[in-house]
Every structure is written in structure tokens, then in C-alpha cells.
Amino acid sequence: MTGYKKLLILIALMLLVICLSLGCSLVSRPEGSVDADAYTMDLNLDTEENILSGTVRIDLTNHTDKPLDKICIRNYAASILERLDAGESRITGAEAEDRKLKIRQRRDPSVLYIHFKKLEPGESMSVKLTYETDIPEWDGILGYHEKDGKTQYLLTYCFPMLSMFDNGRWNENPYTFRGESIYSGVSDYHVKLKIKGEDYTVAATGEESSDGNVTVIEAKDVRDMAIVASDYMEVKTDTAEGIRINNCILKWEGADQYNQFSMDAAKDAVEMYTENIGEYPYEELDVVQCFLDGSGMEYPGLVLIGCPVPWLRQEKAALDETGWFVQPCLLVAHEVAHQWFYAAVGNNQYEEPWLDESFAQYCESGIYGIGRPDSLRRAITAEEEYESSESEYGYEYGLLWDSEADARNEAEMLMNGSGVVAINKSVAWYEKKYRFWKNYDYNYDRQVYTNGAAFLFALRDAMEDEAFRQAMQRYYNIYCLKEAKGEVFLRIIKETNDSEQVQKVIDAFLEF
Numbered sequence: 001m002t003g004y005k006k007l008l009i010l011i012a013l014m015l016l017v018i019c020l021s022l023g024c025s026l027v028s029r030p031e032g033s034v035d036a037d038a039y040t041m042d043l044n045l046d047t048e049e050n051i052l053s054g055t056v057r058i059d060l061t062n063h064t065d066k067p068l069d070k071i072c073i074r075n076y077a078a079s080i081l082e083r084l085d086a087g088e089s090r091i092t093g094a095e096a097e098d099r100k101l102k103i104r105q106r107r108d109p110s111v112l113y114i115h116f117k118k119l120e121p122g123e124s125m126s127v128k129l130t131y132e133t134d135i136p137e138w139d140g141i142l143g144y145h146e147k148d149g150k151t152q153y154l155l156t157y158c159f160p161m162l163s164m165f166d167n168g169r170w171n172e173n174p175y176t177f178r179g180e181s182i183y184s185g186v187s188d189y190h191v192k193l194k195i196k197g198e199d200y201t202v203a204a205t206g207e208e209s210s211d212g213n214v215t216v217i218e219a220k221d222v223r224d225m226a227i228v229a230s231d232y233m234e235v236k237t238d239t240a241e242g243i244r245i246n247n248c249i250l251k252w253e254g255a256d257q258y259n260q261f262s263m264d265a266a267k268d269a270v271e272m273y274t275e276n277i278g279e280y281p282y283e284e285l286d287v288v289q290c291f292l293d294g295s296g297m298e299y300p301g302l303v304l305i306g307c308p309v310p311w312l313r314q315e316k317a318a319l320d321e322t323g324w325f326v327q328p329c330l331l332v333a334h335e336v337a338h339q340w341f342y343a344a345v346g347n348n349q350y351e352e353p354w355l356d357e358s359f360a361q362y363c364e365s366g367i368y369g370i371g372r373p374d375s376l377r378r379a380i381t382a383e384e385e386y387e388s389s390e391s392e393y394g395y396e397y398g399l400l401w402d403s404e405a406d407a408r409n410e411a412e413m414l415m416n417g418s419g420v421v422a423i424n425k426s427v428a429w430y431e432k433k434y435r436f437w438k439n440y441d442y443n444y445d446r447q448v449y450t451n452g453a454a455f456l457f458a459l460r461d462a463m464e465d466e467a468f469r470q471a472m473q474r475y476y477n478i479y480c481l482k483e484a485k486g487e488v489f490l491r492i493i494k495e496t497n498d499s500e501q502v503q504k505v506i507d508a509f510l511e512f
């Protein structure tokens with residue numbers, strides 16, 4: 001060791017002492033996770049005041065290498081209600097071991113910090129939150145729809161959850177009405193829900209059992225909780241790959257054919273995704289019919305399936321008379337695919353939305369759509385019969401690709417021409433782009449869904465079917481019930497096939 005080096009070390013040590021005495025730290029920020037081991041919720045749904053209230057106990061463990069003196073809680077309902085100007089969601093109390101804890105809300109009402117003395121690395125604690133949320137009359141993911149004295153409540157994004165502690169930081173991504181922004185790890189949920197009202201049927205993430213107006217829900221290894229309660233919903237059950245599929249349909253006349261397509265599509269999708277991607281990690285899947293305007297939404301073990309828009313506007317009794325049978329099949333195939341990519345393989349939906357949406361769209365169009373299972377073939381035939389009949393709803397098809405050749409053409413066109421900006425950007429990045437380029441060709445849906453599905457199809461074509469399938473299965477099996485990042489998916493792809501052609505596809509669709 002030279003004298004020069006000794007001098008450098010001495011200077012470094014002096015700087016360290018000065019820095020520590022000033023209260024700053026040369027040590028990198030704490031890494032590792034803070035995990036919610038379980039959520040125990042005791043909830044009341046007041047169907048007269050339309051208020052959800054109760055307590056949520058979060059058992060959590062500090063798996064970082066630093067002591068914690070606060071945790072971040074996300075209450076997305078607060079942001080949704082603020083944006084809708086339709087009430088409030090309030091966390092009114094926080095306690096641990098019967099001691100009150102300080103709650104500090106950020107400017108974003110969905111971000112709250114709960115402060116406490118200290119939680120050492122490896123230690124666990126329980127934080128109990130008391131909260132109350134208005135349920136708006138809104139045909140969105142958090143709201144109720146009422147008609148003729150009958151109601152359906154969609155209770156989602158309304159349960160306070162522990163934020164993700166990722167790379168030494170709490171996730172404070174805002175709630176977004178365009179795209180999705182939830183990012184959470186898996187946990188166990190134990191829920192008791194008491195409904196003020198009679199004859200409510202409840203569908204929820206996990207397994208639910210009702211006794212009178214009390215429903216108990218148990219869900220293991222899920223990254224969120226969704227509950228639907230309605231006094232005109234009934235449940236039809238079937239199985240696929242040993243999984244219990246509950247088709248939760250609303251009790252209206254003349255919807256038998258439509259409802260059956262929904263169930264058959266769910267069964268076909270579960271079978272195809274199990275074969276091509278991997279095993280569904282839960283025992284039950286609820287497919288819930290609702291009033292979302294022709295769209296759907298995914299939660300662990302539960303998907304929301306909105307009815308066709310023209311039909312919703314008119315609310316005619318006979319859904320079968322719309323002749324829209326392909327639409328529910330594709331919607332179900334898409335939302336069910338999110339059980340594999342979002343519920344099982346988690347991702348930061350705000351930072352890397354392509355990891356759930358491009359994959360779900362690829363499953364819908366590249367596996368279910370091109371695969372033409374029985375449900376889809378029958379739906380196309382039934383819909384074509386309506387095309388020539390006097391259906392007042394018009395003809396609505398909606399397949400992204402008719403065949404492999406069609407998908408290949410589109411992928412090649414995108415790779416050789418314009419149309420692809422990048423499929424792997426954050427929701428915020430696309431939001432910024434919207435402001436500058438109000439053009440469908442460049443917007444979030446086009447890039448992340450349509451072009452994202454074309455990217456995965458182009459990869460499959462470049463690698464050949466079997467190698468692509470094995471890479472997808474490997475990715476799925478490694479990250480099932482964990483959280484993935486785009487870079488790890490690409491690493492697995494390149495480990496399977498490192499050819500120039502594969503790199504060309506990646507370069508055409510992704511931007512870093």
C-alpha cells in the first residue's frame with residue numbers, strides 16, 4: 001500500500017465521520033421487501049347509506065436490512081372518489097398493540113403513511129386501520145348500479161393495502177383512470193362481510209361462504225381483494241382443469257345463450273392457458289357479469305365482465321337478442337388471461353403495463369382467438385346468423401386477427417413500417433404522449449394492447465412455437481405469485497433463443 005493510498009483512505013474516513021455527524025448516511029438506502037403476511041378485515045356494507053366501513057388488520061414483516069419507523073398504505077378508493085367528486089374514503093384510525101398511531105396523508109389522497117416507533121429487520125407487527133368509504137352510484141369498478149329496487153355493488157380498489165416497498169422506496173404511483181396502477185405483493189385475506197339488506201349473493205376473490213347476511217371470505221396468496229354483492233345475481237358452476245368456475249350472472253330473462261357463451265369461453269380459456277402457460281394457482285374463478293360499459297376488469301380469482309354498450313343503454317330484457325356472442329367470449333378470454341398475467345405473475349402495472357396488458361391481449365388474440373376453440377367457433381356462427389337477421393344492435397365482431405397469417409402480416413407491417421412507438425413504457429409516459437399526439441396510432445391502447453400482442457406473436461414466430469411456449473412457461477413458473485420485470489422476461493427469451501431475428505423483433509417493439 002502506498003502512502004498516497006493511505007492518505008486517500010484517511011480522507012475518506014474523515015468524510016465518513018463528518019457525514020455521519022451531520023446525520024447523513026453513506027450507506028445505500030435499505031433494500032428488501034416489507035410484506036403483508038395477512039389482511040384480516042371486518043366489514044359492514046350499509047345498503048341504505050351506501051357506505052362500506054370496518055377494520056383492516058395488516059400483519060406485516062420488515063424484510064429489509066434497516067429498521068422501519070413508518071409504513072405506506074394505499075387507499076385507492078380515496079383517489080377514485082375525489083376524481084368522481086362522489087364522496088370520500090377515510091382512514092379514521094390506526095393502532096398497533098392498542099396504541100394509537102399517527103397517520104399522515106400525502107397530497108395524493110391514496111397515499112398515507114402510518115408512523116410508529118421502530119420495527120427492526122426481521123420483526124413483525126400488526127397495524128389495525130379503521131376506515132369508511134362512500135360507495136357511489138357509478139358503473140365503474142367501485143360503485144353500485146340500481147334499477148327497480150335491485151342493486152349490484154362492485155367493491156374493488158376500496159380496501160386499504162400495504163404499498164410495495166421496492167428498491168428501497170415505497171410505491172407512490174398515482175391512481176390512474178387510464179390504464180391501471182395497482183402494484184402489490186401476494187398475501188392471505190380473511191374477511192367477514194356483513195351486509196345490511198336481504199338476499200344478497202356475494203362473489204369474491206378466494207372462497208366465499210354465506211350464512212344469512214354474513215359472508216366469510218378466505219383467500220390465500222392473492223395480491224388484492226374484490227367483492228361483488230347483488231340481490232339479483234345467481235351463480236352457475238362448472239369446472240375446467242379441476243378449477244371451479246362460477247359464472248355469476250344477473251337474473252334477467254332471455255340471456256341463456258349469452259351467459260352460456262361466457263361460461264364456455266371461460267372454460268376454454270382456462271384449458272388453453274393452462275396448456276400453453278402454466279397452472280392457475282387458485283381453486284376457484286368467479287366470472288361476474290356487471291354494468292362496466294362493454295369492458296372488463298381483473299382481480300385475483302375474479303373477473304368483471306361488462307355487458308355490451310348498446311344493450312346497456314337500452315336495458316332491454318333479452319340480451320340474447322343482441323346477437324353479440326363473440327364480444328363476451330373475447331372479453332372473458334382477455335380478463336381470464338389476467339389470472340396468469342397480473343394475478344399470478346405480478347408486475348408494476350403503472351411502470352410496466354405491457355407485462356400484464358400485452359400478455360393478456362396476446363392470450364386473447366394469439367392463443368384463444370387464433371386457436372378457435374369450440375366456444376369461439378360457435379359464437380362466430382351464432383353471431384353471423386344474427387348478421388343477416390333483423391338485429392337492431394348491428395354486427396359486432398372484434399377479433400384482432402382472423403388467423404396466424406393475419407397476425408404475421410400485422411406483425412411484419414409493424415416491424416417494417418411505422419405504427420410502433422414503444423410498447424414497454426409507463427402509464428405516465430403514454431399520458432404525456434397523449435397530450436402531444438392525440439392520435440390513436442400512438443396511444444396507450446394501441447401501443448400496449450394491440451402492438452404488444454403483435455410483439456409477442458412476432459417473438460413466437462421468430463423463435464418457433466415450441467421454444468416460445470417453453471420460454472413463456474419458464475417465465476410463468478419462476479414468477480408465479482411473485483413480481484416480474486420486463487428485463488427478466490427478455491432475459492428468459494434470449495436464454496431460449498439468442499438469434500438476430502429475435503433481437504430484431506425486440507428492437508422493433510421495445511425502447512429502453
Ligand SMILES: [Zn+2]
Pocket residue numbers: 334335338356357360
Ligand atoms: Zn387487460
